[in-house]
Amino acid sequence: MSIKYKKIVIILLLINLLPRISMAIEKKAIFAGGCFWCMEEAFDKLPGVKNVVSGYTGGTVKNPSYESVTRGGTGHYEAVEITYDGNKISYAQLLDFFWKNIDPFNDRGQFCDLGSSYLSAIFYQNNDEKIDVENSIKRLNVKSNNIKTHVLAFKEFFKAEDYHQNFYQKNPDHYKSYKEGCGREKRLNQVWK
Numbered sequence: 001m002s003i004k005y006k007k008i009v010i011i012l013l014l015i016n017l018l019p020r021i022s023m024a025i026e027k028k029a030i031f032a033g034g035c036f037w038c039m040e041e042a043f044d045k046l047p048g049v050k051n052v053v054s055g056y057t058g059g060t061v062k063n064p065s066y067e068s069v070t071r072g073g074t075g076h077y078e079a080v081e082i083t084y085d086g087n088k089i090s091y092a093q094l095l096d097f098f099w100k101n102i103d104p105f106n107d108r109g110q111f112c113d114l115g116s117s118y119l120s121a122i123f124y125q126n127n128d129e130k131i132d133v134e135n136s137i138k139r140l141n142v143k144s145n146n147i148k149t150h151v152l153a154f155k156e157f158f159k160a161e162d163y164h165q166n167f168y169q170k171n172p173d174h175y176k177s178y179k180e181g182c183g184r185e186k187r188l189n190q191v192w193k
Helices: 003-020 036-044 066-071 091-099 127-139 172-182 184-191
Strands: 026-033 049-057 077-085 120-124 150-153 157-159
Touching: 026 036, 026 049, 026 091, 036 049, 036 077, 036 091, 036 172, 077 120, 077 157, 091 127, 120 127, 127 150, 172 184
Parallel strands: 120 150
Antiparallel strands: 026 077, 026 120, 049 077, 049 157
């Protein structure tokens, strides 16, 4: 078989295969839902989600620490940065999942974690995402003035300390004890029955 013929065969194979190869459309979403350990665990399980990073956003201090954020005064929320494949899951689907993992009616924090750093928030990155957020609130079928979750323009995300990343996997006993003691599942069942 000549080299020219081999090249033609390879080109024809590639032309045939390319439509079948789905190119991942990597996107990011940023949500605050109280304890970032719990949000990380929830979103890690979703098909189409490639990575979830715990961190801080919404504040005024560059590179905040966990201690400075939870002490207050930085304006940051505990949040997660979700990297996802837009071909497998949409931003609207992430929003619907987000709502089912928070108590949107709590204006003091989430579950047993109270304070400004534990408030729930959605950080949109463009007008399309903002519209998706507004539509997701309508799909909740509740009075929107009862929803205490903040909807804010995204500015910057700061990765939390390494010991917070994948905490639920690295420290399963501690995490399970925290989650149960905090009453997260019980309250979610009450809110979303």
